[in-house]
Amino acid sequence: MAEVTGTETITGRFLMGRRRSQLTADDIAALEGSVQTVRSLPARTLMITAGERVTVSTMLLEGFICRYMDDREGLRQLVAIHVPGDFVDLHGFPMEMLDHDIATLGPVKVASWPHAALAKVMEGRPNLTRMLWFSTLLDAAMHREWIFRLGRLGAEGRVAHLMCELNVRLEMVGLASDGRFPLPLKQADLAEACGLTGVHVNRVLRSLRERGMLVFRNGIVEILDRRALATLGEFDPAYLFPDDLRKD
Template identity: 50%
Template sequence: MIDKHLLKLRARDDISADEEAAIRSALGETIMLPADHTFISPGTLLEHSTLVLDGIVCRYKDLSNGQRQITELHVAGDFADLHSFTLQYLDHSVMTLTPCRIVRMPHKALTAITEQYPHLTRVYWFSTNLDAAIHREWELSLGRRSAIQRIAHLFCEMQLRLSIVGLASERHFDLPVTQAVLAECLGLTPVHVNRVLKELRETGLLEFRSGRVTILDLRALRNMADFDPTYLYLERKRPR
């Protein structure tokens, strides 16, 4: 059930059997959520964090004029709001983009983990820092990359993140979101996303149709996007 979560954690650090057991016993019941459902709003006091078992979830912030910026996408195995453990309330919303299966971890259980499992605490701290690293990379995209580079980069990121949890190959993965959602991730308009997707298709780099991505030339795509996976911290510089 939480195998994808463990795959994600173990891609970055060792998790002992004891720690795995501690994680399992900290989780509550599994919940299904419909698509397009905002389940966390800014400022609400939170008492548990949300682990995504299946589906796509996003964090987003609104501007008063109705514009929206998605700040991160979450896939199976990710905590969507582990940071709410220390923050207590969030500065952003969290919503499902597809139907999702989630499971909750009470903050009380996380407090117990911080008191009994220092290493696992650091693993989860790491996990929120990984989210921050993704935020930084998106800042770079939003601030400095062209539209075509931004789109290419997002697909590179999702391909790699999904492959860690066994949901992507080098050529294919599902990303069942609309072009409008991509636009909200990338700081673009849906119309322009559409035009750029056409360009990517016509130059033989990538196809995106009805939520399915086909990467035609991964090397060229990464090159065009200036994709450097360092920020996903998949390289272990030394064994712990």
């Protein structure tokens, strides 16, 4: 069970469960002190468009955000799903522009830092700099796992793997327990994350439900057989760099 410590502060969930303890009190204070804005956004809101020049970076405090790319026919491929505590576009700081769109899934609360403020905060703080860098590399590690998921798993494995990932990530920030967590996705969204069609995701979910592994209904995921789901999805959480490295 994740501790509740710090969730009252803005950055309380940042790197929670993954080396957060390596952030010093000064590092955290410096980050907290340079927040520009905290605001709420409704569901299904486009936040950033590919190619746009970005000058602020945003951390997700509550809710879910996705990143995606469009194909020629306008079909989307999700490339990331963010949970509270994630910086959703810190990579925009070194990159200056993004190669993908960012949008909210459900309603969210987010905090933003101007890049200039981030640069100032990092100056003379090599440890904080490295932790921020690390957090962007966690995204890259998840990207790699998604490549694996799409390249090597069948439809059921893909859905299973994604659900295992989200479960672990939400557990780390204290937002899932007993394999139960909210997930404001339609079946069509899940399809866009898994490289499948909506119709096929529907069949996969039915199969997982009938096999007693997972129920996903009304935006709530309930993992009934965590071990079976992990086996089906060939899931090993090591790529998430959890402090607590269990194999389940």
